[in-house]
Amino acid sequence: MSIEIKAVKRDVKGTGASRRLRRAGNVPGVVYGGDKPAVSIEFDHKELFLQFRHEAFHASILSLVLDGKAESVLLRDYQLHPVRNTIQHIDFQRVSASEKIHVKVPFHFVNEDAAPGVKLGGGSISHIQTEADISCLAKDLPEFIEIDLSKLETGHSVHLSEVKLPKGVEFVQLAHGDDAAIATILKPRGGDDSAEAETPEAPAAE
Structure with a gap:
């Protein structure tokens, strides 16, 4: 575009x-x-x-x-x-065609409803990051980065290192050793849906 x-x-x-x-x-x-x-x-x-x-x-x-x-x-x-x-x-x-640039690019999350942690486990998805700083040449700059959540289980997270990036693109955080989480599936509050429906939500303990 x-x-x-x-x-x-x-x-x-x-x-x-x-x-x-x-x-x-x-x-x-x-x-x-x-x-x-x-x-x-x-x-x-x-x-x-x-x-x-x-x-x-x-x-x-x-x-x-x-x-x-x-x-x-x-x-x-x-x-x-x-x-x-x-x-x-x-x-x-x-920008120069021959020099790498640092740009924040948005994440597009896909297949959220198909994630086992949501579909089978009843969990909810938490977007920890909605964008990330990437490094690449101008010609390789993507408009967005797709994050596929179709295999995400309850209590598990997707990290930067698990994302397939376009050729020539790298995460700045990851290059500095920070394999940050992007999204996670939170476990349902309480162990029973009917009990949870009747019990007010309590503040999480620190």
Whole structure:
């Protein structure tokens, strides 16, 4: 999926100028990195938000068109208005085809209902992590990582080391020796469904 966003250079800077931009329906931002200087830019908010609301926008190589020239970038930071949920500022980083990048990529959990721990054991799935930091070349960046829970038993967990990654992709945590759990199936509370239905849930002991 190729996502293109258009920007123009922003000559006027400062807090007051940014407020005026937002009132006019635009979003101030910056693009930096690579062997080029940082450039202050601005976007049409409606056009930008149409792309921003898609999951892929947050974990894909984007094509930023500035002054008629396209360059590959990654979303690196943004601020949202706490009430109106509009984009207040946005930052992009240029990426090189020959250098590895670190990006947070979302997990897509599949076959949850088919997991033996749920289907047969009556357990419930707990998502311990919903995304992970990966390292790869720009061309190898996946939009998401699929986590298959079809064989997960009650009380067991899926760890980073058990996930099959696309070629050229690695988990940063795992590379540093941290084989963290991604999801687990919690055992049903109490031993009997009928008893559990009549017994109020008690706080877990520390």
